[in-house]
Amino acid sequence: MKMNHYVKCVTAGIVCSLMYGNVCAQDTFDLSSQRSEKQDVQAVPGKKVDHKGLILNPQPHQIVTMAGKTCNLSQGINLKDKQDKFAGYLDFLSPNKKGVKLTIDFGQKVASKANVKAVSGAYALVVNEKGITITGFDERGAFYGIQTLKQLVESPVSSGSALPFVEISDYPDLPNRGVVEGFYGTPWSHEVRLSLIDFYGKFKMNSYLYGPKDDPYHSCPNWRLPYPEKEAQHIKELVNACNRNYVDFVWAIHPGQDIKWNEEDYQNLINKFNWMYDLGVRHFAIFFDDISGEGTNPLKQTELLNRLTEEFVKVKGDVSPLTVCPTDYSKLWANPTEKGSLAIYGKTLNPEIKVFWTGDVVCSDLTPETLDFINSRIKRPAYYWWNYPVTDYIRNFLLQGPVYGLDTSLTANETCGIVSNPMEHGEASKLALYGVADYTWNIADYNAIDNWERGLAELVPEATDAYRTFAIHSSDTENGYRRDESWETQTFRLADWTDEAANALEEEFKKVESAPARLESSCKNAALINELRPWLTEFGKLGTRGKQAIELARIYRSGKDDALFWEKYIQNIMTPEDRRSYEAHKSGTLKLQPFYENAMDDMAHGYLKKLSGKVPTDYRGIGSFSSAHTVQTKLMFDNDSTTFYTSGIAQKANDWIGVDLRDVRDVTEISILQGRNSKDDVDYFDHAIVECSADGRTWKALTGELDKQYIIHWQGAPEKARYVRLKRLDSKRTNYASVRSFDVNPLRPENMGFSLEADSLDKAIYAFDNNLATSYKSTKALTFGVKENVKAYTLLMNRPSAPLKCIQLDKKGKVVSETMIETPFARIELANKNVAKIRLEGTAEVFEIVAID
Known part of the structure; x- marks a missing residue:
């Protein structure tokens, strides 16, 4: 579930809209309203914790250790597998009849005696003088106990085979915890999927929803057809891998764009489900997201789901209740009334069917308020589809920051589960999934920073510090669903220079510069490095540029050698080729890249002013949008009409985009190109006016009201002004606003x-x-x-x-x-x-x- 054809990553790297169009006739459906509206960058909560060498994920609900007492595993273990289920999962221990006794059992009766909570997945793990005992409420719970034992054995506290005495009583807070492969773009490879399934099992996630939008047999045009032999064999292997890891493989179908509400298509759906059942699938979902036309009819949707429940789920007997993604999956555009589709779901949909929800907007935080909204309408706890760390709307980014934005007061009464929609880069998604696993298991105790620190060490133990350097500066989205980034680094503008701040920042840039080589030489996960490599390459270059900007600033501040400054300046600017490479694989966009660009621009401005004796015409972008205060506005002045500045959030009353001329000048001509193109683009002010001001407070209209004009041109008698702006007038439009060029007094031969x-x-x-x-x-x-x-x-x-x-x-x-x-x-x-x-x-x-x- 992410927006389809309407997103594109342009040369400038500014992502504007929704997604890539080979998903069956989506070009008629305007998804422009389906984007995140929040621009605030919230700080990451939590703090790093000293776990005394005992590293477990997810964090158990209750753990008691006995200081100084240990169990010696050097002689191996004597396994008592009461139900002969788990011998194959204990390859991290050596079998020995004379070794420590390890007893594994599960079932309600033994679980009750061991005070194990009566919840699927719950378990107790005890290490004492009698040996090791794992008791699961059910088979899955015993498996989870084994995963905790394995982490305990691998923890630093257990070095030398001395396992500490411990009592763990543990259980999941939410019944459904996992991942939905639901992004647009390149689906994961079979090998990556298998690797991720093992990862889910290791960290106690129990759901994998298979629904890649670019799988034609999941969606249009071939959802009615069986998988070809090779693809069918892969599905079998995925099901088997999930079964080994006690993960529910949920196969999803996306038929809504061209479904016909008739008996023929109902039978097509039944046939497809039966084919998937024969491949081993026992869990099914239907997605009605990101569609238009008759497939969006909520009454027809619930009628179909209810009939499938009666005629397929119940008839099979071993199939779990269905899951559905409604067309109105976000509050941003959902009809909140009794006539809305969500209310219709609440009144007509079988209560066992789980219903997905993305929150207030498509990419948004999980809050009690958004769950109150959806649950009161669908009459059940919603299934939260969290669009993080997905990047199909910002494909030039990798999200490697902490998992946060999830309320820690929630329970299963408010949400029946959470699935994360990751990036198309599966290995690079594991850092976020490590956090999702932790949160969904033990919500109240979730600590975002601490989880992230543990995750870094888990994924790249050989070069954790280098990975941390890359990750802490590769977290933000630049627009849309903002994420904190570089929170330990202090940057500054040139006017605020102190030697202490500059020296500290220089050291950080040196770490950035060296991190790629350190990761390449030490990280043993080749698949992860292959995914990271294009970003690592540009990240290292950013470190070099930032370091050299500080060196250059020292020359500039001395003011002694204009020739030397210029020699060093041109060595540190980005060529068009450099910029294209950087924009294709961005990082450091919240602090590091702005520091570099601002420092270079500020020095260029001051240097040229010194040489020429007049204020340069390097105009700056300004505006009412938060992104108007970033380096993104430079795209209005790059003399390239294929790149553009975008607001990154919806336009509203009195919004404006403008130019600071850096000095009061005689303004005689203004040329503006709105939108991402001049044909049918929706990202522009369709009702606007051009104004100017000398002081930024009193504005004078230069044009009359402009109606639906991508191309704006004004000429007139000189007006004394420092600021020029394009201001939005009364309009119903809520799209982004984009400007390709904003020329004031354009120079001509x-x-x-x-x-x-x-x-x-x-x-x-x-x-x-x-x-x-x-x-x-x-x-x-x-x-x-x-x-x-x-x-x-x-x-x-x-x-x-x-x-x-x-x-x-x-x-x-x-x-x-x-x-x-x-x-x-x-x-x-x-x-x-x-x-x-x-x-x-x-x-x-x-x-x-x-x-x-």
């Missing part, structure tokens, strides 16, 4: 005040736009007229691959002077007053040619 000759005049102006964020790549020659009273020019370039010839010409075109330029920073002194033009011959990237009076 004809209004530069001097002659210009180049291969591309439209691009050559970037060498004279008083803005170091732009540049011109000259391949042959660049010739410009010398303005009156100019005595010299400072040339700021990238390092030339070969020397440039600088020719000074008089009005008749006669050569006055000819020199060679080999350095990126050069000062061109005019030979005499007769110089009228300067021609630069050769290949060079020119950032700015600064006139010196």
Whole structure:
């Protein structure tokens, strides 16, 4: 359950909408309202705990240790498997008839004597002078006791085979705890699924819902057809793996987009269920999410589910109650009235059927309030589908942060279970799933930070610190469902520099720089490294850039060597290729990347101001959205109409997007491109006005009311202004707002005040736009007229691959002077007053040619 065709990750890396369109005729369904509306970055709760070497996950409900007393396992164990079920699960212990006695049993009678809670999965584990005893309420409970014993044996406290005396009484808080493979994008490989199933069993998760949107036999177009032989064999193997791990394999079908509410399609569904039953499936779900058309009819949905319950589930006898994902799975667009589909579910749906719910929005926290809303309508505890750590709406991110946002006061009375929808990167999802397993088992005692710290060590014990460095800076989503990131790192703006803060941040960037190599050389999980590698590559580069930005800032602050500063500056900027690579695999977006970009921009601004003696025209984005205060707004000024700034949340009354001109200027022309394109995009202000202000408080309208205009252009008499904005007027639109470009006083060759000759005049102006964020790549020659009273020019370039010839010409075109330029920073002194033009011959990237009076 995540949004389909409407998300795309553009070159700029800003994710705007919903998802990738090969899922059966979704292109007619506008899912634009189905995105998270929360932008607040909440701090991670909890703290790291000293577990005294006893590392268990999930955290048991009750554990009592006896200090100083241990059970010696060096001679192995003498197994008393009362029901002959578990010998194959004890490969972590050596069998020996003379070893420590290990007794395993389960059943209500023995469980009652051992004071085991009467809940499926509950168990007691006792280690004392008599040996080791595991008692399960049921078979699954005994299996869970074995998993706890294994973790106990592997804990540091048990080094040297000295198992501490311990009494554990444990049980799950929720009956359903697990994972739904329900994301859009590349489904997991068979090998990854098998690896994850073992992971579920190890950490006591009992549900795996198989529902990858891009499996055509789960959804359109082939849900009516049986799986081909190879795929069917894989399903069998997954079922068997789940059975070994005491995990319910729940096969889900997604028929709603083209289902016909007739007898033929009912029989098609029955046939498909029977085929899956023959493959070993005993748990089934039907998804009606992310569809349009007649399949959304809630009465037809419940009629179908009820009939399947009577004619399939009950007839088979060994099939569990069905699970359903309704079309209205989020409060964001659900009809809350008695006529809404959720209320219809409550009135008509068999009470045994579990109903999924994602919360207030698609990606959102689990709160008592959202459960009150849904439960009062569906008349049962909802089954919470948590869209975390899924990234199908931000596929250029990996989410490696702590699991939090889940209320710790909840019980099974409010939710019958929780499943996590992970990333398409299965191994990289394990860190989050480690937390989900912990929370769903023991809700009240859940500690997000401590769980994350334990999870890092569990997954990468060989290089935990390096993995932690990557993970703590790879947690946020940048927009949508925000996650805390880099919470131990303090960044700053250049104006707030202190040597102490700079030194500390420099050390962190050095750790970031070295983390990828440390992980590559030490981590034994090759599958995890393969998933992380593209992000690790860019992460290491970010560390280098950040470290060099601090080194550069020291040169800048000294103000002593303009040439040295420029040499180091151009070495530390991102090329377009660098930026594309970074945007494709992002990390550090909450603090590290903004520090780097802000520091480089602030230094460029101050440096150019010093050289030119005037305020540069490196405009800054501003606005009412929280994302307007981030580096994302730079996408409005990158001279690339395929990239765009996006609000990241729904637009509302009085929202606006604008430009800070950095100084009061005469504004004579404004050009704005709204939306992600100019055809049928929904992310724009459809009713708006352009305004300007000198002080940011008093605004003057420059246009009348603009109705449904992607392309906006204004020209007029000069207006004194520092700020220009596009303001939303009365509208029913609740989409995001996006702007591709926001040009104020766009520079043109004809209004530069001097002659210009180049291969591309439209691009050559970037060498004279008083803005170091732009540049011109000259391949042959660049010739410009010398303005009156100019005595010299400072040339700021990238390092030339070969020397440039600088020719000074008089009005008749006669050569006055000819020199060679080999350095990126050069000062061109005019030979005499007769110089009228300067021609630069050769290949060079020119950032700015600064006139010196």
